[in-house]
Amino acid sequence: MSFKSSPTVETLSLRANALAVRLEEGARALAALASALTDAEWQTRIPKDGRKVGVVVHHVATMYPLEIQLAETLGEGDPVVGVTWDVVNEMNAAHAKEFDAVTKEAALDLLRKNSSAAAAAIRALSDEQLDRAAVVSLNADAPLTCQFMLEDHAVRHSYHHLAKILGASKR
Numbered sequence: 001m002s003f004k005s006s007p008t009v010e011t012l013s014l015r016a017n018a019l020a021v022r023l024e025e026g027a028r029a030l031a032a033l034a035s036a037l038t039d040a041e042w043q044t045r046i047p048k049d050g051r052k053v054g055v056v057v058h059h060v061a062t063m064y065p066l067e068i069q070l071a072e073t074l075g076e077g078d079p080v081v082g083v084t085w086d087v088v089n090e091m092n093a094a095h096a097k098e099f100d101a102v103t104k105e106a107a108l109d110l111l112r113k114n115s116s117a118a119a120a121a122i123r124a125l126s127d128e129q130l131d132r133a134a135v136v137s138l139n140a141d142a143p144l145t146c147q148f149m150l151e152d153h154a155v156r157h158s159y160h161h162l163a164k165i166l167g168a169s170k171r
Contacts, residue, residue, distance in 0.1 A: 012126075013123075013125060013126055013127045013130065015127060015130055015147065016122055016123050016124070016125045016126070016127070016130060017123055019122050019130075019147070019150050019151065019155055020118075020119040020120070020122040020123045021119075022155050023115060023118055023119050023122060023150075023154055023155045023158070024115060024116075024119050026155065026156075026157070026158035026159045026162070027060075027111055027112075027115035027158050029158065029159070029162055030057060030060060030111065030158040030161065030162045030165075031108055031111050031112065033162060033165060033166065033169075034053075034054075034057045034104065034107065034108060034111075034165075035104070035108060037053065037104070037169065041053060041168075041169045042054040042104055044168050044169065045168070046164050046165065046167075046168045047167070047168060049164060050096075051092075051096045052096075052100065053165050053168060053169065054102050054103075054104060054107055055095070055096050055099050055100060055102060056161050056164070056165065057102075057104075057107045057108070057111060057161070057165075058095075058099050058102045058106070058107040058110060058111075059092065059095055059096070059099075059161070060111065060157050060158050060161050061107060061110035061111035061113075061114045061115070062095060062099075062110065062114070063153075063154075063157060064114040064115060064117070064118040064154055064157075065114060065117070065118070067118070067149075067150075067153040067154035067157065068117075068118050068121045068122070068150075068154055070083070070136075070149055070153070071122075071125075071146050071149040071150045071153070071154065072121070072125075072129075072146070073134075074132060074133065074134050074136070074144065074145065074146040074149050075125055075129035075130065075132055075146035076129070076132070077132045077134055078134055079134040079135045079136070079137075080134070080135070080136045080137055080138065080149075081135075081137050082137060083136070083137050083138045084137060084138060085138065088138070115158075118154055122150060122154070125146065129146055130145065130146050130147040130150075131145055131146070131147065132145060132146055133145045133146075136149065
């Protein structure tokens with residue numbers, strides 16, 4: 001999946017840069033923990049989630065392009081339609097099944113690649129784009145800003161799963 005924003009374009013937005021930095025920090029923290037996991041820990045199922053730790057690391061990496069695309073849609077002033085929690089749950093279940101045997105190397109490579117591309121796409125956003133709002137089907141058609149979508153999804157995602165993995169690994 002490609003991003004609408006060019007990853008080589010630098011923005012003058014301090015807010016966009018701050019969001020990108022937070023995404024990068026979260027991805028690095030997740031990668032650092034994942035790199036240190038034993039093979040047994042990599043295969044551990046996360047309580048109440050059911051997915052293996054390795055699958056969840058790969059999931060975070062896989063979701064960055066979609067999360068950025070949704071934020072960019074809002075940044076253009078367009079609504080996000082057709083995204084529901086049922087759709088999200090189906091995507092997550094299909095991903096978990098397909099990548100049940102994902103290797104640490106593959107997951108970490110994808111995490112580095114996609115988090116870097118996501119951060120570059122965020123940096124390309126203007127303050128005007130960050131402030132644009134449109135309805136989001138995932139959130140009961142509430143009008144949300146591009147910045148909120150970034151913070152609640154792409155930026156938060158690695159931190160959210162990092163905490164769950166820490167709980168599962170007892171580190």
